[in-house]
Structures are given as structure tokens and as C-alpha cells.
Amino acid sequence: MYKYNDFDRSFIENRNRQFRAQVARRIDGSLTEDEFKPLRLMNGVYLQLHAYMLRVAIPYGSLNSAQLRQLAYIAERWDRGYGHFTTRQNIQYNWPKLSDIPEMLDALAAVNMHAIQTSGNTIRNVTADHFAGAAADEIADPRPYAELIRQWSTDHPEFQFLPRKFKVAVSGAHQDRAVTKAHDIGLRITERAGKIGFDVIIGGGLGRTPMIGKTIQEFLPVDDLLPYIEAVVSVWNLLGRRDNKYKARIKITVHETGIDEIKALIDQRFNEIRPSFSGIDQSLLNSIIADFQGPELRNEPVHEFHTRYDSAAVFRSWIDTNTAAHRDNTHSIVSISLKKPGQTPGDASSAQMRVIADLAEKYGYDEIRISHEQNIVLPHVHKEDLFALYCALKPYDLATANIGLISDIIACPGMDYCALATARSIPIAQQIATHFDALKIEHDIGHLQVKISGCINACGHHHVGHIGILGLDRAGVENYQITLGGDATQTATLGERAGPGFSADDLLPAIDRLITAYLSVRLSPAETFLETYRRLGQAPFKAALYPETQQNTKAA
Amino acid sequence: MSQLINDTGFVPNDITTPFVTLDHWTTGCALQLTSDTDPNDLDRILSAPCIRIEFPTSADGRGFTLARLLRLRGYKGHLRAFGHVIADQFAMARRSGFDDVEIHDTVARRQPHDQWLFRTDWQDHDYQSRLRGDRSPIQSAQNTL
Amino acid sequence: MPTPKLSQIITANALINGDVIYFTRHGTWSPNFDEAEVFEDDAIAQDVLIRASAQADQTVGVYLTKVAADNGSYKPAHFREDFRKTGPSNYFHGKQEGVKNV
Ligand code: HEM
Ligand code: SF4
Numbered sequence: 001m002y003k004y005n006d007f008d009r010s011f012i013e014n015r016n017r018q019f020r021a022q023v024a025r026r027i028d029g030s031l032t033e034d035e036f037k038p039l040r041l042m043n044g045v046y047l048q049l050h051a052y053m054l055r056v057a058i059p060y061g062s063l064n065s066a067q068l069r070q071l072a073y074i075a076e077r078w079d080r081g082y083g084h085f086t087t088r089q090n091i092q093y094n095w096p097k098l099s100d101i102p103e104m105l106d107a108l109a110a111v112n113m114h115a116i117q118t119s120g121n122t123i124r125n126v127t128a129d130h131f132a133g134a135a136a137d138e139i140a141d142p143r144p145y146a147e148l149i150r151q152w153s154t155d156h157p158e159f160q161f162l163p164r165k166f167k168v169a170v171s172g173a174h175q176d177r178a179v180t181k182a183h184d185i186g187l188r189i190t191e192r193a194g195k196i197g198f199d200v201i202i203g204g205g206l207g208r209t210p211m212i213g214k215t216i217q218e219f220l221p222v223d224d225l226l227p228y229i230e231a232v233v234s235v236w237n238l239l240g241r242r243d244n245k246y247k248a249r250i251k252i253t254v255h256e257t258g259i260d261e262i263k264a265l266i267d268q269r270f271n272e273i274r275p276s277f278s279g280i281d282q283s284l285l286n287s288i289i290a291d292f293q294g295p296e297l298r299n300e301p302v303h304e305f306h307t308r309y310d311s312a313a314v315f316r317s318w319i320d321t322n323t324a325a326h327r328d329n330t331h332s333i334v335s336i337s338l339k340k341p342g343q344t345p346g347d348a349s350s351a352q353m354r355v356i357a358d359l360a361e362k363y364g365y366d367e368i369r370i371s372h373e374q375n376i377v378l379p380h381v382h383k384e385d386l387f388a389l390y391c392a393l394k395p396y397d398l399a400t401a402n403i404g405l406i407s408d409i410i411a412c413p414g415m416d417y418c419a420l421a422t423a424r425s426i427p428i429a430q431q432i433a434t435h436f437d438a439l440k441i442e443h444d445i446g447h448l449q450v451k452i453s454g455c456i457n458a459c460g461h462h463h464v465g466h467i468g469i470l471g472l473d474r475a476g477v478e479n480y481q482i483t484l485g486g487d488a489t490q491t492a493t494l495g496e497r498a499g500p501g502f503s504a505d506d507l508l509p510a511i512d513r514l515i516t517a518y519l520s521v522r523l524s525p526a527e528t529f530l531e532t533y534r535r536l537g538q539a540p541f542k543a544a545l546y547p548e549t550q551q552n553t554k555a556a
Numbered sequence: 557m558s559q560l561i562n563d564t565g566f567v568p569n570d571i572t573t574p575f576v577t578l579d580h581w582t583t584g585c586a587l588q589l590t591s592d593t594d595p596n597d598l599d600r601i602l603s604a605p606c607i608r609i610e611f612p613t614s615a616d617g618r619g620f621t622l623a624r625l626l627r628l629r630g631y632k633g634h635l636r637a638f639g640h641v642i643a644d645q646f647a648m649a650r651r652s653g654f655d656d657v658e659i660h661d662t663v664a665r666r667q668p669h670d671q672w673l674f675r676t677d678w679q680d681h682d683y684q685s686r687l688r689g690d691r692s693p694i695q696s697a698q699n700t701l
Numbered sequence: 702m703p704t705p706k707l708s709q710i711i712t713a714n715a716l717i718n719g720d721v722i723y724f725t726r727h728g729t730w731s732p733n734f735d736e737a738e739v740f741e742d743d744a745i746a747q748d749v750l751i752r753a754s755a756q757a758d759q760t761v762g763v764y765l766t767k768v769a770a771d772n773g774s775y776k777p778a779h780f781r782e783d784f785r786k787t788g789p790s791n792y793f794h795g796k797q798e799g800v801k802n803v
Contacts, residue, residue, distance in 0.1 A: 426789075
């Protein structure tokens with residue numbers, strides 16, 4: 001993992017001193033709320049419904065055990081003993097006092113962490129594949145590039161007051177686990193003749209006007225990476241709309257300007273900017289790459305594991321759903337589900353964080369990842385240790401075998417916390433997960449991603465859920481709209497609206513009918529919900545969702 | 557009225573000639589640019605002795621990119637950020653290529669001298685200069701002043 | 702749909718601790734919903750809003766919100782304000798833990 005040097009450390013200490021002074025100046029009136037708000041946002045501080053919220057960056061989703069223990073400590077010392085892991089590889093604390101936040105930031109700095117640019121109209125925390133450095137299908141570890149971009153974007157003098165937020169994701173594998181096509185810039189590492197380069201995708205985004213990003217560069221050379229993304233942001237900073245915040249994201253600029261014209265502008269800007277990089281960033285990059293070499297994996301054959309796997313059914317089920325192929329076949333990637341049915345998706349208590357930290361140290365080479373699916377990953381676990389790990393997780397409600405299944409739901413905080421929400425998301429997720437868990441048909445249903453947002457901003461990625469649920473406010477009552485057929489991977493697709501929304505009470509029965517319909521029309525248990533949807537289209541699902549309408553049309 | 561700030565803190569305004577807008581500008585005049593200036597217009601004004609870029613609100617960050625583009629295109633004159641700029645933006649302004657900042661008195665009253673001095677350490681803790689090396693045109697342009 | 706006549710109150714969050722607060726008839730802020738001053742008249746409400754917003758060193762995000770008469774007292778007209786008055790539904794945190802302690 002990246003090791004902070006003196007520069008990084010003193011940068012953060014200095015930044016924290018500035019924020020401490022900014023809080024004091026807000027309180028003494030030197031700064032108006034309008035002036036203070038962008039400053040607090042660029043340090044991760046939101047105002048939610050009940051309190052402030054502090055959003056802490058987990059750059060490219062990587063943590064070590066000391067950092068996770070510190071997150072647990074911060075939750076206990078200044079918050080309510082838990083944290084919420086988000087789809088953007090951040091952790092959110094829901095109850096901090098403004099006056100405590102400078103202390104919380106100092107506590108983060110003690111373990112080389114921060115909340116810089118986790119919010120506001122800035123370049124946000126750069127996200128990456130949560131299996132980075134471990135996945136069997138990886139071309140190159142995306143994290144060194146994400147770290148380079150983190151350094152470049154941190155406190156970038158031109159880009160602290162952008163038209164709107166700007167999000168970058170990097171993926172280095174064949175499978176896109178970083179949703180690169182739904183980011184302002186998505187970077188995908190590709191390989192040609194033994195060299196790597198980047199496919200650059202721009203203008204993706206969810207929210208009010210969801211769009212799948214467009215490829216603007218194929219195989220961008222590594223040493224052009226920073227000047228090229230600087231050119232993109234520079235062009236957008238001047239061109240992006242500032243008159244309407246709903247039209248300010250680069251996806252709208254690309255849409256209104258046209259991809260060819262914007263590409264020409266970016267290329268021209270790139271030529272201007274390129275000479276201002278002396279190339280020294282590449283030697284920094286090389287030392288970052290060295291930091292990310294990864295642990296030396298234990299060389300020990302696998303035998304016990306197979307016996308356990310064959311004899312213990314619950315363990316086998318957990319292995320089948322919660323582990324993924326590691327580049328070294330004696331190891332596995334383990335996903336620890338934060339989605340026990342009935343629990344708030346993505347929440348972990350301080351006690352759970354500490355257990356995971358201990359287990360990462362004991363069985364996982366001290367490496368931990370946070371996934372955008374709001375789960376925690378131990379990227380390197382020797383197969384001989386899997387059974388012991390499973391047994392140790394179980395007492396802490398951390399051994400739920402549901403990764404990728406219907407109860408592994410992504411949900412934003414919704415109206416329970418968020419000031420922008422139009423409806424709740426958490427209780428909906430809890431109901432759906434509990435319902436299908438009780439029926440014991442989750443494994444039979446198979447791979448199915450349900451994603452829930454509490455308003456049109458789409459923080460819960462509902463547009464790219466196989467089943468997306470969007471909570472709205474219809475005349476003062478919560479109402480839920482269903483989209484179908486979304487896909488967050490390299491074959492990214494926006495879901496299509498199924499029809500009129502459902503009340504909170506009618507939603508679960510509707511989802512239940514939808515699943516029953518899928519089970520009856522799929523070709524075989526091997527055909528996933530998404531595949532079935534792609535084969536048959538909306539018709540059978542619509543019929544299940546709206547049986548009355550169907551009868552009416554027939555009668556008419 | 558307004559207050560000028562440079563690396564030494566609050567200083568008296570040394571430019572007394574009037575600033576003219578782009579429409580009325582001719583060579584030799586001090587020029588005032590709005591934050592929505594088309595970057596294509598920058599090429600023909602590189603001979604201006606002094607350019608002041610307006611910040612209508614502190615949330616409008618276009619001026620930083622305009623300043624940087626001017627420096628990248630070889631502008632060697634005096635570059636000033638003008639309007640609603642807050643102390644917290646002093647380092648950003650200097651790093652983007654501005655020489656100094658001129659603010660309204662109302663802001664100066666709320667954000668006195670010491671709050672600006674706190675941010676005159678703009679050359680420290682700067683990821684950009686680390687990542688670019690010493691080839692940054694921002695530095696070279698200013699050093700020739 | 703006939704809209705029942707709604708009154709208004711002024712609410713905000715406390716600058717330092719972030720807690721939901723309400724503007725009282727004494728010109729102070731209270732964490733207790735029941736102490737909010739209720740305005741029948743919109744013009745007066747707008748006027749007091751300006752006064753309440755001026756206390757910027759104590760508050761953040763001051764706004765008017767509608768309340769409905771409810772058996773001699775008032776309740777929030779919208780469920781969003783119900784959550785602010787109560788707390789989240791996934792944990793027993795926030796005001797529902799007991800306003801009396803504040
Ligand atoms: C206080 C809580 C939050 C607020 C106020 C908030 C605000 C917003 C807004 C306004 C947008 C729309 C941006 C646009 O279309 O221009 C958005 C998008 C998004 N947010 Fe949040 N958000 C919050 C919490 C979260 C959480 C908890 C997550 C992760 C679970 C998250 C992840 C995202 C993502 C992934 C998007 C869509 C991608 C995109 O930016 O286009 N946000 N958020
Ligand atoms: S989707 Fe809406 S409700 Fe959910 S966190 Fe984002 S802004 Fe809040």
C-alpha cells in the first residue's frame with residue numbers, strides 16, 4: 001500500500017490547521033455560511049437532517065488494520081459507535097459536532113487518512129476496483145494511478161471551485177468492478193504489446209440525467225495521464241454550466257457540446273498543458289508502484305480446505321457466494337457482507353470494524369478493501385485459513401453468505417439522514433432483504449443486484465441496478481419507482497422505468513411478484529435475472545408488476 | 557473601495573490607471589476580464605501590462621483556469637484576482653499565476669490582514685510543484701517580473 | 702384535493718452541534734418542536750424569518766416549514782420534518798432518545 005512520506009503528512013497537518021481556523025472563523029463571523037460551505041464541503045463536512053455528517057475518504061478503497069481500528073475509535077469517541085460505508089469508497093459518520101470535527105480530522109491524520117475533497121465542487125475521492133492487486137483477471141493494479149491522481153487533484157489550485165463535483169474511477173481488470181462508465185472520467189487499463197495504457201471514458205454519471213460515459217481516448221500513454229485529465233477538467237471548468245446546478249456536470253457539457261467538438265477542445269488544451277509536466281511525476285509514479293507490490297504470499301499447499309468445503313454445507317455456501325478468484329490459486333478474495341438481512345446496508349459497528357481489523361492482520365496480510373457495493377473485502381486470504389476466518393466472523397454477524405444475491409442491496413442513506421432525500425431507502429432495503437431471506441430462496445434466485453436511492457440524485461446507483469428502486473415524494477407520501485435491466489459492469493446499461501410507482505406498503509409485494517415471474521420464465525437456474533430480462537424484455541415483468549392493468553387491457 | 561493583498565499582506569493599491577473591458581481594450585491599457593471570458597480571446601491580449609480577472613462570487617473558480625491559461629500562453633504582465641475572493645483562496649490564486657488579489661472592503665473587514673497572512677505560505681505543501689517539477693510556466697513567468 | 706389550512710414555523714440546525722432547532726416566540730432557538738412559534742400569517746412569518754436568519758453565528762440553514770393543527774397542538778405537515786423532529790428509523794438515535802436530556 002502507498003506509504004505516506006513527510007510531504008503527505010505535513011500537507012495533511014497543514015490542511016487540518018487551516019480547517020480548524022476556518023471553523024473558528026465561521027463561528028466568529030469572519031466567514032459567512034455561503035463562504036464557509038464550500039470550505040467545509042471540500043473537507044468532507046455535510047449538513048444532514050439531524051446533524052452534521054463527516055465523510056472520510058478511503059482512497060481507492062484500501063485500508064490496513066491500524067486504519068480500520070482508528071475508524072472504529074473515531075466512531076466511538078465522537079460519533080455513535082458505527083460508520084456507514086458508501087458506494088464511493090468513503091465512510092460516513094452521521095452524528096459529529098462541528099466543533100469536534102477538527103479533532104476527528106487530526107485522529108485520521110494520525111493514520112494517514114483524511115476527508116479532503118470527499119464533497120463539494122471538487123475532484124472527489126478517486127475510486128478503484130475493490131479487488132485491485134488481487135483479482136485473477138487483472139491487467140495491472142489500478143491503485144498506483146488512482147494514488148497519482150489523488151495527489152494531483154488534492155488542493156489543485158484551479159479545481160477547488162468547479163461548476164460541480166467531478167468523480168474519477170479507475171479499473172485495471174477485464175471485469176469492470178469500478179463502474180467506470182458512470183463517472184465523469186472513467187479510466188480502464190488496457191494492454192498492447194506488453195505495454196499498458198488507458199481507455200478514457202468521459203461524461204458518464206447517474207443522478208437526474210443518467211448517462212453512460214463515452215470513450216474519448218483509446219490507449220492513452222501512462223505519462224500523458226495527468227496532463228490529459230487536467231485538460232479535460234480545464235476545458236469543463238470554463239465550459240460547464242454554472243447557471244443551473246442540474247446541468248453543470250460534465251455529462252451535460254459533453255451532451256450539449258458534442259463529443260467530437262469537446263474532444264477537439266480537450267486535445268488542444270492538452271497540447272498547451274503537456275509541456276508544463278516535466279516528467280517528474282513518472283518517477284513519483286514508479287515509487288508509488290513499488291509501494292503497491294503487495295504482500296509476499298505464503299507458499300503452502302491447499303488440502304484441509306477441500307475437506308471442509310465438502311463436509312460443511314454452510315461454509316460451502318459462504319465460499320461459493322463470498323469468495324472470488326485470486327491471481328494466486330492457493331489464495332482467495334473474501335468479501336465480508338455488511339448486508340445481514342435487517343441490518344442497514346453498509347453500516348459497521350466499531351466492534352465489527354475491530355474484528356475485521358484483527359482478522360485482516362491474522363489471515364489477510366494486513367490488507368482490507370471497501371467495495372462500492374458497501375461490503376468489506378479481505379483481498380488475500382490463504383485457502384487454508386478460510387474456515388478459521390469464517391468461524392471468527394460468524395459471531396459478529398459478519399458471515400452472511402449473500403454477496404451478489406438479492407439481499408446484498410446497495411442503499412443510500414435516504415430520508416433517514418439525507419437532507420436532499422424525497423423518501424427513505426434503508427427500511428426498503430431491510431424489508432426486501434428480510435423477506436427473501438425468510439423465504440430461503442435467495443440462492444435459487446441467484447445473482448441479482450437491487451439498488452435503492454432515496455431521491456433522483458441516485459447515490460444508491462438505482463439506474464444501474466438489475467432492479468433499481470427510486471424513492472420519490474408524491475404529494476407528501478413516499479412512493480417508489482422501479483427500473484429494470486440496469487447493469488453496472490463493462491456492459492453498463494441504464495435501467496428502464498417499469499411504470500407507475502408503488503406506495504411503501506405495495507412495494508415489497510410488487511418485488512415479490514417480479515421475482516416469482518423471473519423464476520417462472522427463466523430458461524434454467526443458470527440464467528440470471530439480467531439475462532432473462534435481456535432475452536424477454538420488459539413484458540413478462542411488467543405483467544407481474546401491474547396485474548390489474550394487464551387485465552384491464554385484456555378486457556378492453 | 558477595495559483592498560490589495562500580496563505576499564506581504566495588505567498593501568496600498570499601486571495601479572491607478574483605469575481598467576477597461578475587453579470590448580474597449582487597446583494595446584497598452586490595463587484590462588479587466590469577466591470570469592466567462594472565452595479562452596480564445598486570451599491570445600490577443602497578451603501584451604496588456606496588467607490584467608484583472610473578476611470573481612463575481614468566491615464559488616466561481618473560472619478565474620483560476622483563465623489565469624493559468626494566460627501564463628501557459630506566455631503572458632508576462634501583472635495578473636490580479638479581483639472581487640469576491642476569500643482569504644482561503646489566496647494560495648490558489650498565487651499558484652494559478654496571479655500576482656496579487658484585490659478584494660472589496662466588506663470582505664477585508666470580515667477577513668482582516670492576519671487571515672490572509674496565514675495563507676501566504678502558498679509555496680509550501682504544494683502537490684502541483686512536486687508533480688510538475690520546475691518546468692511550471694507559472695513560476696517562470698512570475699520570476700521574470 | 703382540498704388543502705387544509707397550514708401554519709408555519711421556523712427551523713434550522715444549530716451551528717455548532719448540528720442539532721435540529723426551532724425558533725421560539727421569545728426570539729430564541731429551542732431543540733424542542735413544541736416550543737416553536739407558529740405563524741398563521743405568511744407575511745409575519747417571512748418577516749420573522751429575516752430576523753431569525755440574522756443570528757448566523759448560532760444557526761445554519763434557516764427555513765420556514767409548514768405545520769398542521771393536531772388536536773390543539775401542531776405536527777409537521779411533511780414526513781421529512783417528522784424525521785427531523787424524531788430521528789432516523791433504522792436506529793433509536795436523535796431526538797427520539799429524549800428531548801428532555803438536551
Ligand atoms: C448527505 C448525503 C448525500 C448528499 C447530500 C448527496 C448528494 C448528491 C447529489 C446532489 C448527487 C447528484 C449529483 C449530480 O447529479 O450532479 C449525488 C450523486 C451521487 N452520490 Fe451522493 N449524496 C449523499 C450521500 C451519498 C452516499 C451515502 C453515497 C454512497 C452510498 C453517495 C454516492 C453518490 C453517487 C454514486 C452518485 C451518483 C453518481 C454521480 O455523481 O453522477 N452519495 N449525491
Ligand atoms: S440519492 Fe438522494 S437521498 Fe440518497 S443520499 Fe443521494 S441525495 Fe440523499
